[in-house]
Amino acid sequence: MTIARANHDSGAAGPDRSAALVAALAQIQLSGAIFLRGEYTESWAYESLPSKDAAAVLAPEAVRIVLFHVVVSGSCWVEAGSHKVWAHDGDVIVLPYNDQHRMGGHEAAELVPITQLVDPPPWTEMPHIVHGLGGARSEVVCGYLTCDDRLFDPHMGVFPPVFVVTPPEGPVRSWIRASSDLVLQQTSQVTDDRLAAPTDIPQLLLREVLKLHLANAPAADTGWLAALHDPVVAPALAAIHGDPARKWAIADLAREATVSSTVLDERFRTVLGLAPIRYLTGWRMHVAEDLLRSTTLPVTAIARRVGYESEEAFSRAFKRDHGAAPSVWRVAR
Known part of the structure; x- marks a missing residue:
């Protein structure tokens, strides 16, 4: 075999x-x-x-x-x-x-x-x-x-x-x-x-x-590792990483960090250089890459694991980020 x-x-x-x-x-x-x-x-x-x-x-x-x-x-x-x-x-x-x-x-x-x-x-x-x-x-x-x-x-x-x-x-x-x-x-x-x-x-x-x-983690070159130790950003990161499939809104993430939405948004932009929801999208793509590379899960199952209700919506988001549909990207890899 x-x-x-x-x-x-x-x-x-x-x-x-x-x-x-x-x-x-x-x-x-x-x-x-x-x-x-x-x-x-x-x-x-x-x-x-x-x-x-x-x-x-x-x-x-x-x-x-x-x-x-x-x-x-x-x-x-x-x-x-x-x-x-x-x-x-x-x-x-x-x-x-x-x-x-x-x-x-x-x-x-x-x-x-x-x-x-x-x-x-x-x-x-x-x-x-x-x-x-x-x-x-x-x-x-x-x-x-x-x-x-x-x-x-x-x-x-x-x-x-x-x-x-x-x-x-x-x-x-x-x-x-x-x-x-x-x-x-x-x-x-x-x-x-x-x-x-x-x-x-x-x-x-x-x-x-x-x-x-x-190397492909979101914002790795603008303080991503440091963000893991930030008292405001870290709880929100833990929430995103722990459940990327959840329909997170910035208010939900702010509650995880016990701060206001404004404070969380400002802190994310200061430490990571991007807004919380943009980070969420980037992390979902990072998780999707790993699943496409290392598992045989169908694209539909991967879409659900990273927070997309349909394969079509996930494929559109993935193609915007990677220039190719998930199935095409997987074969090329």
Whole structure:
């Protein structure tokens, strides 16, 4: 069975936006490591630990944990809740809220709990899963980072529960692959129950991946990340991100922020450079892009998820924003 590669979040943004994102992401404090290597052969599938259990194993003192998987070779699907994506060699899978997830290959397989594949800590060496029935092979390197920034607050809804970034061909893609290999080589045992692994490389890797993913977010170059921390704008953003399908009016958003409509409008224009309803439209298009790229949902279902009662109305709005109808844009991607 052949699965066509989707572009996912491929390619970087223009110089100005990219520079702004690099500067903003540099302020976010991250800490973590690569902690697992998996070799899977068709057919195979597993389910991760529940979120709380994974946090207790990886970083019990952390406020928030971000999981990521680098697909070194082969391909696989990852599913968190009802959100399912495919990833291929060179792609990076991100689970920004440490959601329990499932992962598998092309062929149908029994879902195995990861506790059957990995011994419990403490580990005397980096866990190495070898799992499957001996068919086509996929290799995945897994890591985590901790961060208390509101960018990763699930209530803000900045990200889908799982997304895939496809680095563009060239230095970035090669660097991600080489960095994963380097971390695996440099991980070593320092005591009977503790491993030491480079932490700076996973931080750089995730920053680059987030830059690629966020490049198309509305107003990313005019303070979008800063808006997540603004006491007036942030509650309204959380409301929009949490339920983009709702028929939001500026008065509704103002109530979420406990300010007047005038104050909210002024603050949005100051921080983000655009009005709240214009931001809402931009965010709906951002969510629609992600759903068109990474899922097989029909256009009608995507239209409903982003607040349009009819496919026709959604298609008109999408074409105004992207220059092509959703179905045409999806095929081109």
